[in-house]
Amino acid sequence: MNTWGPQVAGRGWHAIAKIGRRAPQRAPVRCCHPPPATRHPLCWWLFAAFLVLAPQLAGAQSNTDETLRRAIRLYEDLQVERALAMFREVISPSTPFVVSTAQRVTAYKYLGAAHATLGQPDSASVYFRAAIERDPFVDLDGHDFTAREREVFSDAKQRTFAVAVRPIVRTRIDPRTEHVTFQVLTTHGALLKAAVRTATGEASPIFESENDGVRDVPWNGVLASGRLAPPGTYELVVRGDSRLIPSRSDSGRLFFTVEHDRPPLEDTLPELGPTDLLPEHYPPSAATLELAKGLGVGVAAIAIPTLLGHGEFAGPSRGLGATLSATGITVGILGFRWRREHNDLTPNIVENAQRRTTRAARNAEIRRDNEAKMATTALVISPAAGVGP
């Protein structure tokens, strides 16, 4: 049973091959493609109902998608004139629907291909260039387009110069053995330069050579200074000088972030503050206190006979006490001078030195551990949201 309906024989790529139109280019490839949507009459009714209801069911961009699908289907069914009309609807400024850049590029691409098919290479070139200018990575798949279309497209690329960088996906690399690959493109032969710029404006060239077409530019995460790129936002700047069109240059850029993936580093111990150290000198009052101790004994020695002794015995006892009193005064004065000349708290100085040594040793150990951790640092490179240097 033929489930493709009455038109199938005239619309399939095999049928095209039999007719002879476009068959030399497309028949060997398109036969492998999945068949188009069912052609049962009921399906057509459902499809029409969908078209009617679509504006209420989907957004404006979905309508553009549908239009593109229908137009591509018509194009593939060799209804080129009808397809052209629909593609023009998509790129028309008066279209009521939202058209994304990708959709517009697709429309331009098919418009160019359609014109090339119709034998209008100049018009085709105009559309192809419009597509290339919007998306330099646009290309005509050899499976879907004829050699003639690709020839016109290639000619359009020679007449249009553009440089582009393909967006990246989140990638994790070991900078010692791996690298991240940026895919860049020039539409034709050019001197291509690529550099990674940091947020501070430091530029690290990573590529400079002649290029034509797509090229992979590797980067191992090391900046021109020789340091591993620290975490932050970076910008890949690609600049090309056309070899075919004099004085024609173009550039592209890509923002991305770099993160370090490694075990967390341990902070070194902070400097020892006043609360962490013992006082290393006596307070200024210490000398006075020494004097007070000596004088205290001297005063006590002379006062004891008066305060504790009998009044009638006080005289001779005071004579003995005076010897100690003189000693006390002498010791007090010597203690005062001695303290001023020996103001260091030696045990505290030793203890503080020990604490400083312990801290320094611990910090050295932490630094060693951190260096070991940093040696295993992996870079996680992700596309950035455009916040760059």
Next chain:
Amino acid sequence: MRSPRWCRRWWLLPALTVPATASRAQVTVTPSVFVSYVQHQVDIGYGDERTGGPVLGAVVTVTPTRWTAVAISGYGGTLSGDSANIDTRRMADLELTGSVFATPSLALQIGLRSQTFTTPLARQRWVSLSVGGEFGPEIFDGAARAILRAGLIPAANVSGLPNPTFAVSGGAGFEFLRGPLTGGLIFSLERYDFPTTNGAPRAEQQAVVTAQVGVRFPR
């Protein structure tokens, strides 16, 4: 003849035996010798009767724990009168003192003492119990201590006399430490008030200046 009312009793150097290193955990033994000049005064209603002279003695101090010290001391000598009417007398003393340190520089002390005063005519024996405290802050970074002490003598028994009604003591001085060597220079004073007998009050007072040197073991 003047009666031997000179109840000779004085308190000599009990706290000198308290080592400055009491805070050490290690047991230390400190033998010391000392020489003192003693001035003894008695008033039995006829005025000041004064005798004085040097005495020699020794003391051994043991610190079994960080917060305690025990000392035993003994000395003897002859005291001469300041006039021909006053008899020369020989004195001897033996004392046991215990100290407990509330802080490294503050000690509570208790002492038990036996003394004898001998003249050609009589011998008088004293037995007394003393309690007191000593404050000894360090100076010269611990190379010396200033010493201030005060105490009471709540119980005293004197042969031939009623017990004193009031007895106190006080002292001030320095203790020096240099390596294993210890030294001290102390002034001390004791006062005794006796009940009135035969219509006359009796009072005695003894002032002493002592110089001491010793060696601490282990060094």
